[in-house]
Amino acid sequence: xxxxxxxxxxxxxxxxxxxxxxxxxxxxxxLEEGDQLPTVKEVVARLAINPNTVLKAxxxxxxxxxxxxxxxxxxxxxxxxxxxxxxAHAPLRRELQRWLxxxxxxxxxxxxxxxxxxxxxxxxxxxxxx
Numbered sequence: 001x002x003x004x005x006x007x008x009x010x011x012x013x014x015x016x017x018x019x020x021x022x023x024x025x026x027x028x029x030x031l032e033e034g035d036q037l038p039t040v041k042e043v044v045a046r047l048a049i050n051p052n053t054v055l056k057a058x059x060x061x062x063x064x065x066x067x068x069x070x071x072x073x074x075x076x077x078x079x080x081x082x083x084x085x086x087x088a089h090a091p092l093r094r095e096l097q098r099w100l101x102x103x104x105x106x107x108x109x110x111x112x113x114x115x116x117x118x119x120x121x122x123x124x125x126x127x128x129x130x
Contacts, residue, residue, distance in 0.1 A: 002031060006047055014049055018057035026081035037075045
């Protein structure tokens with residue numbers, strides 16, 4: 001089962017952080033069709049957030065066709081986002097881990113690594129569009 005976390009510094013609303021975490025888990029094959037999401041009560045207890053925030057996230061996932069609520073039972077994943085590229089994840093993850101280790105050895109802290117990654121990622125994405 002997925003364990004949600006929130007980053008107050010991210011600038012992303014809490015409900016959207018929950019939605020993004022489910023999407024990421026679906027893309028990485030960590031959640032599959034039929035898996036149950038934590039109950040609203042469990043998420044509220046773990047994250048100390050308003051139940052309406054969790055409900056809004058779950059409604060968004062339902063709207064996207066990724067989850068469905070079963071009254072009295074819970075919310076379940078209805079489809080996956082993994083594709084044929086799932087097999088490529090393991091070697092890419094190992095390579096990325098090596099890069100992260102190298103960045104830490106070079107003296108970069110986590111925020112600097114994140115900034116470098118996202119800036120490079122956005123630049124590459126913009127070049128692909130152009």
